[in-house]
Each structure stands twice: as structure tokens, then as C-alpha cells.
Amino acid sequence: MKKLIPLLAIIAALMLAGCSQKKISGPAPGSQSEMAGEAAKGTEEKDLAGAKEESLKETELAKLEKAEPDRPEMAETEKLSDIFFDFDSYELREDAKPVLGQLSKELSRNGEALLIEGHADERGTNEYNLALGDRRAASVKKHLAGLGVAAGSLETVSYGEEKPMCNDQTEDCWAKNRRAHFVFQRAK
Amino acid sequence: MRGFLLRGEKTGQSKPCPYNQKRKKYHDKYLKLLMYFLFILFTLTGIFSFPFVSDAKLYIDITNPERRIPIAISPLAGPLGREIAQVVSADLNYTGFFILLKEEGFTELPHQDFNRENWLPAGVLCVLKGTVSLIGDELEAEARLFDVETGDNLLGKKYKAPKNLLRSLAHSIADDVYKEITGVHGVFRTQLAFITEAGGAKDINLADWDGERPRPVGLAEKMLLGPRWSREKGARALVYSAERKRRWGIYKLDLDTMKERLLFMRPGTNLAGDMSENGEILFSSSFGGNPDIYLLGQAGGIKKITNSGTIEVSPSFSPDGGRIVFVSNRGGSPQIYIMDSNGYNISRISFSGGYNTSPSWSPDGERVAFVGRYQGRNQIFTVRTDGSELLLLTSMGNNEEPAFSRDGKLIVFTSDRDGKKAVYMMRGNGEGQRRISPAGVKSYGPRWSTN
Numbered sequence: 001m002k003k004l005i006p007l008l009a010i011i012a013a014l015m016l017a018g019c020s021q022k023k024i025s026g027p028a029p030g031s032q033s034e035m036a037g038e039a040a041k042g043t044e045e046k047d048l049a050g051a052k053e054e055s056l057k058e059t060e061l062a063k064l065e066k067a068e069p070d071r072p073e074m075a076e077t078e079k080l081s082d083i084f085f086d087f088d089s090y091e092l093r094e095d096a097k098p099v100l101g102q103l104s105k106e107l108s109r110n111g112e113a114l115l116i117e118g119h120a121d122e123r124g125t126n127e128y129n130l131a132l133g134d135r136r137a138a139s140v141k142k143h144l145a146g147l148g149v150a151a152g153s154l155e156t157v158s159y160g161e162e163k164p165m166c167n168d169q170t171e172d173c174w175a176k177n178r179r180a181h182f183v184f185q186r187a188k
Numbered sequence: 189m190r191g192f193l194l195r196g197e198k199t200g201q202s203k204p205c206p207y208n209q210k211r212k213k214y215h216d217k218y219l220k221l222l223m224y225f226l227f228i229l230f231t232l233t234g235i236f237s238f239p240f241v242s243d244a245k246l247y248i249d250i251t252n253p254e255r256r257i258p259i260a261i262s263p264l265a266g267p268l269g270r271e272i273a274q275v276v277s278a279d280l281n282y283t284g285f286f287i288l289l290k291e292e293g294f295t296e297l298p299h300q301d302f303n304r305e306n307w308l309p310a311g312v313l314c315v316l317k318g319t320v321s322l323i324g325d326e327l328e329a330e331a332r333l334f335d336v337e338t339g340d341n342l343l344g345k346k347y348k349a350p351k352n353l354l355r356s357l358a359h360s361i362a363d364d365v366y367k368e369i370t371g372v373h374g375v376f377r378t379q380l381a382f383i384t385e386a387g388g389a390k391d392i393n394l395a396d397w398d399g400e401r402p403r404p405v406g407l408a409e410k411m412l413l414g415p416r417w418s419r420e421k422g423a424r425a426l427v428y429s430a431e432r433k434r435r436w437g438i439y440k441l442d443l444d445t446m447k448e449r450l451l452f453m454r455p456g457t458n459l460a461g462d463m464s465e466n467g468e469i470l471f472s473s474s475f476g477g478n479p480d481i482y483l484l485g486q487a488g489g490i491k492k493i494t495n496s497g498t499i500e501v502s503p504s505f506s507p508d509g510g511r512i513v514f515v516s517n518r519g520g521s522p523q524i525y526i527m528d529s530n531g532y533n534i535s536r537i538s539f540s541g542g543y544n545t546s547p548s549w550s551p552d553g554e555r556v557a558f559v560g561r562y563q564g565r566n567q568i569f570t571v572r573t574d575g576s577e578l579l580l581l582t583s584m585g586n587n588e589e590p591a592f593s594r595d596g597k598l599i600v601f602t603s604d605r606d607g608k609k610a611v612y613m614m615r616g617n618g619e620g621q622r623r624i625s626p627a628g629v630k631s632y633g634p635r636w637s638t639n
Contacts, residue, residue, distance in 0.1 A: 056349035056356050061394075062446040064406035069453055071433035088521070088543070115434060125546040125559050125566065125588050126413055127459055128515055128522055130436075131472070131479040131501040134457040138478065157434045158457045158474075162411045 074185040076115070080106070082179040083140070087121070090135035092143055096180075100140065103182060104147040110184075113153045116140050117181040121174035122161040133158035140180045155185070257369065259314045260289040260307065264329055265298035266320035268354060272329060275358030276316065279376050279398070280365065283597060284615050302332070304339045312336055316365060325351045331361045333368055343368045355400055375593035375636055380600065381415045381426055382611050382625060382634040392426065394443070397593075397636060399611065399624030405441065414589075417637045419465045424637075427451070427460045427469060438471055438484075452484055461503040461514075470512065472501040481514055481531075493531040502546060505529070506553050513537075513547045513556050524558050526573060537575040544569075546589055550596045557581075557590035557599060568601055570616075581618035591635050592616075600624075602632040 080103055083096035092100075107114055118133030118140075137156035145151045166173040261277045263270040280286045289312050296306040298317065307315050318331035326348065333343035343364055349357040363376040380395045384404070390412040395402040411431035418425035424443040429436055437453035438460045452458050456475035463469055469484040476492065481503045483491040494500040496518055503514040513526050524538040524547045538544040543561035550557070550570070555577075557570045566586040571578045581587075585605030592599055596616065603612045603623075611625035611634040625631035 053346040053348065054360055056347070056353050056360065058350075058353055058356070061403055061405060061443075064441070065445075065447045066407075067439060067448045067450040069432050069435065069437055069450060071435060073433070088517075123561070123566075124522070124543065125502075127472075127502045128499070128545040130413075130457050130459060131474070131499045134474045134479060135499065138474070155434065155455075157431070157436070159411065159431070162431075 073188045074113075074115075075188050077184045077186075078182065079184065080182050082181050084175060085136055085178045085180070087174075087178065088124070088132065090118075090132060090139050092139050096140075097143075100143055101147065104144055104149050106184075107144075107149050107153065111153075113155060113185040114144075114149075115183040115185050116144075116154060116156045117163075117183065118156065118158040118160075119163065119165075119177055119179050119181065120161050121177040122164060122169075123174065124161070126160055126162070130158050130160035130162075133160045136178075136180050256285055256287045257314070258287045258289060258310075258312045259369075260294065260310065260312045260316070262294060262296070262315060262317045263291075263298045264318040264320040264331070266329075267322045268327065268351075269298060269318075269320045269329075271354060272320060272358045272361070273316075275355050276362040276365070279359060279362035282398075282615075282620060283366070283374065284619060285370065302334045302339075302341075304334070304336050307334075307336045314342070314365075314369065316361070318361075322351065327351055327354060327357060329357060329361070331364075333365055355396060359396060370595075372595050374595045375598055378594060378637045378639070380611075380624070380634055380636055381417065382631050383412055383415065384625070385630040392428065392441075393631075395624075398613075399626075402626060405443075405446070411436075412633075414460055414633050415635060416460055416462055417635055418463050418467070419638060420463070420467050421465065423467075427463050429459045438469060440469075459501065462505045464505055464509055470503045470505060472503060472514075481512070493529075494527075494534075495531075504547065504549060506549050507551050508553060511553075513549060515545045515547065524556060524571075526556075537571060537573060539575060540578060548591045550592050551594055552596050557592065559588045559590070568599070579618075581614065582621070584621075587612075589633055593636050594638050598636075600634040600636055602634065 081099060083099050085093065116137040118135070118137030120129035120132045124132065137158055141151070141154045141156050144154060161177070164177045166176055259280070261273050261280070263273040277288050281288050289310055293310050296303065302315065302317055313336055315334045315336060316331060317334065318329055320327060320329040327350070329347045331343070331345055331347065332341050334340065335342055345364060347357050347360055359376040363374055366374040366376065375397045378397050380397055380399055382393055382395070383390055384393055388410070389408040391404045391407045392412070392415050393402040393404050409430045413429045415426045415428040418427065426441045426443065427438065429438055435453055435455065436458045438451045438458050439448050440451050441448045451469060452471065452473070454473065454475035456473050457479065458473045458475070459471060461470040461472060467486050470481065471484065472479050472481050478497055479499045479501050480495060481493040481500050483493055485491065493512065498516060498518040500514055500516045503512050505512060510529055511526055512529055513524065515522050516525050519536065521542045522545050523536055524544050525534055525536050527534040537556065538558065538560070541560045541562060544558055546559040548557045553573070555570050555572055557568060559566045560569045562580065566588050567580060568582045568587045568590045569578055569580055585603050587601055587603045590599050590601045598613055598615055600611065600613045602609055606623070608630045609632045610623050611631045612621055612623050614621040
């Protein structure tokens with residue numbers, strides 16, 4: 001028993017010492033006494049001679065080396081009027097059909113390629129509007145193919161809300177921006 | 189153990205008294221029990237304190253902050269020490285977790301040693317002090333964070349930077365203080381990428397987290413969207429979409445070599461959505477006939493994730509990469525959906541309003557920020573991933589493209605409330621909305637880096 005007491009005392013002391021080196025994390029801050037950790041003063045003192053060090057550097061941005069897509073340059077002419085769409089819709093309206101009929105005749109006559117641009121008004125977000133413009137151009141292409149135009153001569157691109165005709169925040173302007181625009185293309 | 193001398197017992201003759209012996213036995217037994225009890229107590233304390241041990245003394249649980257921590261940021265002793273402290277103070281103040289003691293309340297001068305007696309009356313819990321020297325054009329700062337209650341030095345570190353990177357040096361100090369007190373890295377060391385437009389030409393800029401010191405990368409695009417930071421470890425790269433020669437392409441710019449690579453440009457509208465830790469690109473494309481979501485592998489292979497005749501767009505990975513949030517109009521109007529990364533288990537999470545787009549995950553994977561059309565304009569909402577707890581965060585002008593900081597506490601977004609589109613930031617509860625892009629320059633598409 002007599003030998004056991006000092007042994008227990010040593011073990012208990014070691015346990016306590018281990019405790020004191022650990023800091024106990026608290027919940028949301030309460031009174032100051034709750035915040036008190038058990039770190040003994042001095043044991044956690046970080047000697048600046050051995051402190052961590054951070055060196056900040058910033059190099060000048062070098063000149064950007066672009067990856068140019070391998071695509072042909074085209075000569076472009078714009079002759080026909082745009083056709084228009086309802087809000088959040090890519091269905092062709094009845095008033096678009098005459099324009100598209102005229103377009104298909106023009107294409108079969110001059111054999112040029114046609115770029116169909118799909119646009120949207122600025123009210124949605126950029127990415128969704130790009131998808132909307134994409135589907136608007138696709139509707140036009142499908143209709144023209146149905147009228148006998150060779151699909152290979154029809155190219156589509158969506159510009160979403162990125163290339164508006166007008167910038168007013170009015171229903172009138174928005175209606176003008178919800179459009180498909182036509183660009184005849186001839187290889188340079 | 190000394191026995192008791194019984195009355196009448198003559199000294200020199202220690203004849204153990206039966207009563208004494210009983211008492212001694214009792215004392216021995218009691219002591220034994222006490223020692224055992226103490227032993228067990230200390231052992232158990234040792235064992236049970238283990239799960240609660242952490243390197244940092246957590247003053248704030250940022251998942252549930254109940255009150256603000258009063259702290260003091262002392263100007264560093266030395267040249268430009270005040271300027272450094274001002275940037276640190278502004279950073280910490282913006283988070284809304286701290287109350288900064290005004291300098292009029294300081295009784296200790298910057299060059300004096302820390303003495304907790306000087307700070308106890310002011311009721312601050314932590315004090316930041318330090319020194320700074322300017323050697324030629326090089327700043328060398330030493331910052332220490334003290335616990336006023338115990339007097340302990342919680343953080344002691346040296347920072348070196350050229351003078352023109354003073355703000356970056358201060359942001360590093362602020363982030364180390366933030367990490368020490370909250371246990372997580374905040375936004376201060378991260379970079380902000382955003383698009384600016386001038387004279388019809390669009391470029392991507394890299395700036396400090398707070399929009400200061402923007403540097404253009406050197407693009408001049410007619411159309412440019414959505415820079416996304418690479419999540420690959422150790423890589424510094426941006427993925428974005430640009431229209432060149434009548435076609436949208438997905439490009440990746442390595443910021444260390446400044447070399448751009450064309451990743452995908454099939455005929456159709458190709459929009460970069462996100463990049464995984466493995467360098468795979470999640471994107472939307474209409475090359476299959478109508479906009480769907482795809483995954484581009486490192487080796488160039490393409491996997492189709494959604495397959496429907498409707499519009500599927502704006503995908504991004506959950507923080508653990510296991511799920512994808514995206515926009516679809518399969519229900520008749522654009523709404524927010526979540527699915528597993530393999531395309532299964534599609535579920536809708538937005539149910540209010542007829543036009544919800546532009547989703548973005550919070551870093552803990554619990555919430556999604558998105559844009560909902562509300563009372564005629566675009567506003568930013570957050571919602572839990574099960575569709576509950578819908579919160580409206582903005583109200584002025586049109587507010588779009590929300591994205592969280594890496595600790596999930598702040599949101600950066602685009603707003604046209606002042607006329608032109610500009611980059612703004614706010615706290616996660618909608619407080620503190622302020623512009624951080626350059627005044628008078630059309631800016632949008634902001635994202636904080638993830639490291």
C-alpha cells in the first residue's frame with residue numbers, strides 16, 4: 001500500500017499534466033470563465049525565433065497565350081429582318097413563317113450559307129438565356145430544313161442576352177431582343 | 189501514520205492500542221480509497237478530454253454564432269504598422285463575428301509589451317499586437333495574438349512581403365487570426381476572379397478577396413462567361429466560356445504559365461459549369477441537339493449526364509463531388525434540380541416562383557444559393573438542399589450569379605442596383621451588401637478561389 005500511494009500519485013500527476021497542455025474547445029462564447037482553457041502559462045508561448053514564417057510573393061502575370069479555334073473567316077451580309085419570340089419560349093410564332101419562307105427561297109437562289117443567331121431579352125440569367133437563344137436558333141433551323149434547305153448550309157449560334165438590340169428596361173425593348181437574326185455567309 | 193497518544197500512556201512505551209489500530213486501519217483504508225478515486229478521476233479526465241481537444245481554442249462556433257467577440261487590433265509597432273492593422277481590422281470587421289475595440293480605448297501603446305491588465309477593463313477577449321520593419325522595399329512583420337483572460341500567446345508568426353503587397357500581408361495575418369479564433373480558414377487569403385467590360389471588350393481580372401488590386405489576364409473577348417476556379421490540388425487555373433468565330437468554346441487558362449487551352453468546341457452552345465478535383469469539366473452543351481449536361485474527362489472522353497428534350501444548363505458539383513445542382517425547364521419553367529453525379533435521382537428543390545436559375549452550392553453542401561425572379565426582378569435566394577428554409581437575401585435592383593466563400597459565410601454576386609452591373613458581396617444572411625469591383629466599370633461573373 002505504501003508503495004502504491006506514490007505510484008498512484010505519480011500517475012495522477014502525469015494525467016493532470018497531460019490535461020493542462022490541451023486546450024478545451026468551448027461552445028458559443030459565454031462568460032469569461034467558460035472561455036478559460038487549461039493551458040499553463042508559458043507552455044504555449046511560441047518562441048518567435050522558432051516561429052513559423054510566411055513569405056508573400058506575387059509575380060507579374062505573363063502575356064496570355066491564346067488558343068485560337070481553327071475556324072474559317074466568313075464575309076457576312078445581313079439582308080433580312082429578324083423574327084421574334086414570346087417570353088421564355090422558343091416556339092416559332094405565326095408571324096415568323098412568312099419571313100422564313102422568304103429566307104428559304106433566298107438561300108436556294110444564291111447558295112450561300114446562313115448563320116442563325118438566337119437572342120434573348122435580359123431578364124433571365126446569362127446562362128439560361130444562352131440556352132434559350134440556342135433553342136430559338138434550333139427551331140428556326142429545323143423549320144428551314146423542313147422547307148427544303150440543306151441542313152449543312154445552316155449554322156446556328158446563341159448570343160443569349162449578350163448582344164442586345166436595345167438596352168431599355170421596357171416591354172417594347174425586351175420584345176425586340178427576343179429574336180433570331182440572320183447573317184448570310186460566304187467563305188473569304 | 190502517527191498514532192494518537194492515549195491519556196495516561198507513557199512515552200517511550202509505544203504499545204499499540206486496539207482503538208488506535210482500528211483507527212489506523214480505517215485511515216489506511218480511507219486513504220487507499222481516496223487515492224484510487226483520484227486515480228480514476230484523473231484517468232477518466234484524461235480520456236474524456238481527448239475528444240474535445242483541438243489545436244485552436246475555439247472562441248466562436250461559426251456554425252452557430254450567438255454573439256460577437258470583442259477584440260482589439262493594435263497598430264503594429266513600426267513603419268506602415270497602422271496601415272497593416274487597418275486592413276486586418278476591416279477584414280475581421282466585415283465577417284460580423286467581431287466587435288473591434290476603437291483605438292481610443294487602448295491604454296497600451298504598440299511598442300509596449302502585452303500586459304493583460306491593460307486590456308481586461310475594456311472587456312476584449314483577444315488582442316493582436318506586433319512589430320514591423322521596412323528593409324529597403326521589403327516588409328517584415330511579426331504578429332502575435334494574445335488571450336486576455338489567460339495572457340497566453342495564441343499565435344506568433346513572421347510575415348515577409350514586398351511593400352506593394354502590404355494588403356496581402358495584412359490579409360494573411362487576418363486569416364491566421366480568423367483561423368485561430370474560429371478554427372477554419374476564411375476568405376481573406378483567397379483571390380477573386382471576375383469579368384470586366386470596357387469598350388465592348390471583356391477580360392477576366394484577378395483581385396484580392398475584397399476586390400482590391402485587380403489585374404487583367406489579357407483577354408479581349410466579345411463574349412465571355414463564368415470563370416470557374418480549378419479544384420485540382422496545387423493547380424491555379426480558370427475555366428470559362430468564350431464565343432470566338434461564331435462558336436462558343438470552353439477554355440482553360442493555366443495561371444502559372446498563362447497558356448490557354450481549348451477544351452471543347454463542338455457545334456452548339458458550350459458553357460463551362462464546374463471542374464472536379466480530378467480535373468474533369470462539368471458543362472452544358474447543345475451539340476447533341478438541345479442543351480444537356482456532360483462531363484469531359486481528363487483524357488478527352490465525354491459522358492452524357494442528362495438526356496432530355498428540354499433545357500438543362502448551369503451544372504455544378506456539390507463540395508464532395510457526389511451530386512450536381514443544375515437548372516432545367518423540364519417541368520415547364522426554369523427551376524433548380526439536384527441529382528447524383530451519375531445522373532440518377534433527380535429531384536427539384538425550388539418551388540416558389542416561375543423562374544429560378546444560376547444555382548451554387550454552399551461549401552458544407554447543405555444549402556444552394558440561386559437567382560429567382562421575384563416581383564419583376566432577379567433576386568438572390570438560398571434554400572436547403574431538401575427544398576426547405578427558403579431565404580430571400582437581396583431586394584435592390586437585379587441580383588445574380590451568387591457564389592459562396594470557402595467557409596460558407598460570405599456570398600459574392602453581381603448587381604445592377606447602381607445602373608451598371610457590378611460585383612458585390614454580402615454576409616450569408618444578406619447583411620453588409622457592398623460593391624467590391626472598380627467604380628464605373630461594368631463587372632460581373634465573380635468567384636472566390638477555393639484555396
